[in-house]
Amino acid sequence: MGGGPGNRSSGLRSGATVRRYFDVFLYLHVLAAIVGLGPTFAFGWIGRMGAEHPGQGLFAARIVHTLTRKMALPLATVILVTGVAMIWAAEIDFFEHGWLVLSTVLFVMSYGYSALVQSRHVGRLVEISSGGGAQPSELPTLRRKIGWGGRYLRLSAAVILYLMIFKPF
Numbered sequence: 001m002g003g004g005p006g007n008r009s010s011g012l013r014s015g016a017t018v019r020r021y022f023d024v025f026l027y028l029h030v031l032a033a034i035v036g037l038g039p040t041f042a043f044g045w046i047g048r049m050g051a052e053h054p055g056q057g058l059f060a061a062r063i064v065h066t067l068t069r070k071m072a073l074p075l076a077t078v079i080l081v082t083g084v085a086m087i088w089a090a091e092i093d094f095f096e097h098g099w100l101v102l103s104t105v106l107f108v109m110s111y112g113y114s115a116l117v118q119s120r121h122v123g124r125l126v127e128i129s130s131g132g133g134a135q136p137s138e139l140p141t142l143r144r145k146i147g148w149g150g151r152y153l154r155l156s157a158a159v160i161l162y163l164m165i166f167k168p169f
């Protein structure tokens with residue numbers, strides 16, 4: 001597990017207990033990342049298919065909206081909580097590990113963006129696709145914003161994953 005706090009051998013809570021707690025939290029952390037964030041990597045495709053086939057636009061928007069609110073955001077909370085739990089269990093000195101500080105900052109930024117901005121845009125897309133009145137220019141603008149927002153969120157998740165695994169600094 002690299003040279004970061006993964007090598008938690010001495011100066012910590014009693015070895016075997018730490019190991020057991022840490023491993024449980026790590027398991028839940030990675031599971032939440034796979035299940036919660038994995039599907040978001042398909043959102044670009046789903047969005048494009050919805051835009052290309054007008055009859056499927058509403059369904060595409062609803063899938064993205066529902067998966068974001070019911071899976072990605074709740075499981076992102078689990079990622080954060082289990083991350084903090086690992087820091088607690090292994091008594092990791094947070095500010096000693098640049099990769100951990102940077103990934104937490106990136107994570108909080110993307111969580112905020114997803115919860116406050118992207119979700120609202122996709123919610124509006126659901127409304128418009130359900131027949132809610134829209135100005136002619138609103139739909140393409142909204143799709144463009146959602147497309148760039150999605151790229152940012154996926155890139156951010158990929159960078160965080162890199163930092164978690166390679167712990168470069």
Ligand code: HEM
Nearest residue numbers: 001005006033080083084086087104107157160161164165
């Ligand atoms: C997109 C979000 C995240 C993803 C995909 C992710 C993924 C991972 C993965 C795959 C590991 C296993 C690395 C290894 O065993 O070498 C890991 C470990 C870890 N993560 Fe995260 N993580 C995320 C966010 C966070 C956040 C926000 C925190 C801090 C609050 C955090 C704290 C930790 C800690 C402390 C470890 C244990 C590192 C070690 O000592 O080996 N993670 N993460």
